[in-house]
Amino acid sequence: MSSPPSFALVDPDNQEHQVPEFPSRDGPQRLVAAATKQPRNREKIRLEPGHSPLDWAKLVSSGKDLRGVSQLGRYTLEEIRQHRTQEDAWTAIAGKVYNMTPYLKFHPGGVKDLMRVAGRDGTKLFMMTHSWVNIDYLMEKCMVGFLVPSN
Structure with missing residues (x-):
């Protein structure tokens, strides 16, 4: 043996x-x-030149306005739904609202994948696919406010 x-x-x-x-x-x-059934394989896409994670870090630390709003606000899901195009894409994750428009071309899964949560609460999908990512750190400069219940 x-x-x-x-x-x-x-x-x-x-x-x-x-x-x-x-x-x-x-x-x-x-x-x-x-x-055990394995989740579908996600494929990373080839990012355009100038859109690597390092380029995102440089943009975030550049001082450029990535929020697109003058101050943090309180937003309902109805208000977030108005921002669901590639030119104006917002999402809510864990009660915080982010303008993800500047990040679209930096996302390793591509614009199409990120647009799945545009204009809606993306918490569940984010936690299923990126639970290890520190969203507060990654998107801090893109935060536009907080999700509040509809009246």
């Missing part, structure tokens, strides 16, 4: 240790994972 697959680790004292592979190739963890 052959030994289970393993790989070598070297500790700080330069000692080599053989560590078993986990999860094992025919183990229950891999079998369950293989039988």
